[in-house]
Amino acid sequence: MLIEVKKIIDEIKVEVSSLKEKVLYEPKLVSLVVEPDESTKSYLNSQKRNAKKYGINLEIVESSDLINDLRKYNEDDDTDAIFVARPLKKGYTELDIAKHINPEKDVEGVSLHNIGSMFYEKELFVPCTAEAVVKIIEDTTDVKGKNIVILGRSTTVGKPAAMMLQRHGRDATVTVTHTKTKNLKEISKEADILVAAIGKANFVDRSFVKEGMIVIDVGINVVDGKIVGDVDKDVSEICQLTPVPGGVGSVTTAILMRNVFRAANNKKGDL
Numbered sequence: 001m002l003i004e005v006k007k008i009i010d011e012i013k014v015e016v017s018s019l020k021e022k023v024l025y026e027p028k029l030v031s032l033v034v035e036p037d038e039s040t041k042s043y044l045n046s047q048k049r050n051a052k053k054y055g056i057n058l059e060i061v062e063s064s065d066l067i068n069d070l071r072k073y074n075e076d077d078d079t080d081a082i083f084v085a086r087p088l089k090k091g092y093t094e095l096d097i098a099k100h101i102n103p104e105k106d107v108e109g110v111s112l113h114n115i116g117s118m119f120y121e122k123e124l125f126v127p128c129t130a131e132a133v134v135k136i137i138e139d140t141t142d143v144k145g146k147n148i149v150i151l152g153r154s155t156t157v158g159k160p161a162a163m164m165l166q167r168h169g170r171d172a173t174v175t176v177t178h179t180k181t182k183n184l185k186e187i188s189k190e191a192d193i194l195v196a197a198i199g200k201a202n203f204v205d206r207s208f209v210k211e212g213m214i215v216i217d218v219g220i221n222v223v224d225g226k227i228v229g230d231v232d233k234d235v236s237e238i239c240q241l242t243p244v245p246g247g248v249g250s251v252t253t254a255i256l257m258r259n260v261f262r263a264a265n266n267k268k269g270d271l
């Protein structure tokens, strides 16, 4: 069975509508890009489509000097929000971005300030994909006490999703696995909820799951020009599975758009 995410996106749109009543201009998102890979191209297309729909002024900037450009847009009063596409070009690390991006414009929640706030369970902006995963899981089941296994420990999905799911009030028990994990299939099978965020097309097949599990497919892999997830579609015959496309990715984009309005609204409050 496939998991529907339309309701979640509709709820995000309701929040955006009410933010629009307070933000009385078209907010601006700057997306900094260095040598985009296929999944980044897909995200940028999705950003373009949605910026139009949501009423956001999106500027995609091919950056040759990320740190310098971050300084520039951090200070530019017309820029409400900044996105830095990954993978980053050689010579830059995620920590460089985390240190240099203005936390108030950091709509992906990657800055040291925003990551730290999440650690203390008080969130401003959190990584959009991790938030999408949490929202979809919470909309599908009650997570309290559930065993959640996450495949992948990236800074933008695995790590923050784990932190957010085990926090007080949500109270899930989370296992984070990675490339060096032993007995991966056995651990996966023990899950009530499996989150696949490894970036390998169709990596998770029926040998990783049990009947009735909830499976969240975070993968955006491009194979022969088509988007495929990290999970083999056959899994949906015995599990509840998020579709790709039309699942986590579409919620992620909606959250990014909403965060641009939140950033613009917060900025107004500063005046």
Ligand SMILES: Nc1nc(=O)c2c([nH]1)NC[C@@H]1CN(c3ccc(C(=O)N[C@@H](CCC(=O)O)C(=O)O)cc3)C=[N+]21
Residues within 6 Å of the ligand: 039, 040, 042, 043, 045, 046, 083, 084, 085, 086, 087, 108, 128, 129, 156, 220, 227, 244, 245, 246, 247, 248, 249, 250, 252, 253
């Ligand atoms: N700093 C950074 N943050 C990211 O979150 C990030 C990134 N860099 N680099 C690239 C990957 C990829 N990614 C996607 C997110 C949503 C869709 C998306 O909206 N997909 C839609 C539409 C796909 C289509 O075009 O058919 C869907 O899945 O339904 C795609 C790809 C985020 N990433």
